[in-house]
Amino acid sequence: MPELPEVETVRQTLRRNILGKTVSSVTVLYERMIVGSNKEEFVKRIVGKKIIEIGRMGKYLFFELSDDTYLISHLRMEGKYFIKPKIDEISKHEHIIFEFSDGVSLRYADVRKFGTMELKTKEELFTTHPLSSLGMEANMLTKEYLKEKMQSRHRDLKAFLLDQTMIAGIGNIYADEICYLSNLHPKQDIFYLTDVDCEMSANSAKVVIDNAILAGGTTIRSYTSSLGVTGLFQLQLNVHTKKGEACGKCGNTIVKLRVSGRGTYVCENCQKIKN
DNA sequence: AACGAAACCTGCGCGC
DNA sequence: TGCGCGCAGGTTTCGT
Numbered sequence: 001m002p003e004l005p006e007v008e009t010v011r012q013t014l015r016r017n018i019l020g021k022t023v024s025s026v027t028v029l030y031e032r033m034i035v036g037s038n039k040e041e042f043v044k045r046i047v048g049k050k051i052i053e054i055g056r057m058g059k060y061l062f063f064e065l066s067d068d069t070y071l072i073s074h075l076r077m078e079g080k081y082f083i084k085p086k087i088d089e090i091s092k093h094e095h096i097i098f099e100f101s102d103g104v105s106l107r108y109a110d111v112r113k114f115g116t117m118e119l120k121t122k123e124e125l126f127t128t129h130p131l132s133s134l135g136m137e138a139n140m141l142t143k144e145y146l147k148e149k150m151q152s153r154h155r156d157l158k159a160f161l162l163d164q165t166m167i168a169g170i171g172n173i174y175a176d177e178i179c180y181l182s183n184l185h186p187k188q189d190i191f192y193l194t195d196v197d198c199e200m201s202a203n204s205a206k207v208v209i210d211n212a213i214l215a216g217g218t219t220i221r222s223y224t225s226s227l228g229v230t231g232l233f234q235l236q237l238n239v240h241t242k243k244g245e246a247c248g249k250c251g252n253t254i255v256k257l258r259v260s261g262r263g264t265y266v267c268e269n270c271q272k273i274k275n
Numbered sequence: 276a277a278c279g280a281a282a283c284c285t286g287c288g289c290g291c
Numbered sequence: 292t293g294c295g296c297g298c299a300g301g302t303t304t305c306g307t
Binding site: 159 | 279285286287
């Protein structure tokens with residue numbers, strides 16, 4: 001489900017709904033989701049704590065709890081949060097249940113069980129993996145930063161955009177959209193990009209990501225809507241999922257390729273490879 | 276250094 | 292209707 005705009009949307013919705021609540025119990029129904037500690041320790045470190053703030057870095061969400069406890073959550077492909085009354089039945093794909101002292105519960109659901117949760121202290125939060133490994137936020141890129149990162153290595157542009165240690169927050173949908181707006185081919189070797197290309201890429205990333213946040217994220221292939229995520233950015237997509245349709249700029253037919261192991265949509269007339 | 280493939284999981288849509 | 296295959300908004304690991 002989530003790239004930066006979707007995670008940001010979830011963050012905003014969670015903030016509005018559970019800030020200040022105190023956790024009265026935690027139930028872990030799928031232990032492999034927990035990283036870095038066992039189920040018992042995980043539960044023990046959270047119960048009784050209050051939710052002070054909710055933050056985000058790249059695609060990672062983190063809950064600041066009282067007493068120097070931070071919970072990092074990654075939704076991977078299909079992770080979702082739901083807020084329901086405690087007494088509601090636990091549905092099939094809900095794996096971690098947080099109950100609050102006011103009768104409300106926060107539930108982490110994940111059909112594919114790829115998501116992760118990990119506890120940290122304040123000291124560890126930004127100084128240890130995963131948050132310490134992230135590159136610059138996708139909507140804060142500068143041409144200088146991209147220039148430095150791009151012009152010193154050989155790599156497909158799409159692989160670079162998806163590399164979270166280079167840029168934090170871009171996933172498969174927005175990578176395609178950013179390439180399209182920049183008139184660059186996803187298979188373009190970044191080594192040969194010019195200063196102007198770097199500037200275009202930085203600007204495109206900002207436009208795409210910020211507009212997607214404003215739209216509440218993208219909802220494609222949506223089965224169940226998640227908390228806060230019934231985004232509408234799919235209405236603004238230019239290439240992703242548009243195989244066989246006409247390019248909005250030149251009318252050429254948009255094709256689907258495989259780049260960096262991912263389904264990739266491109267207008268091969270507007271996005272030509274150069275070197 | 277960089278790439279592809281596999282692994283972690285489940286469900287859906289498609290062609291036969 | 293049923294089955295097998297490919298595909299899915301992510302990340303890590305491992306072999307080349």
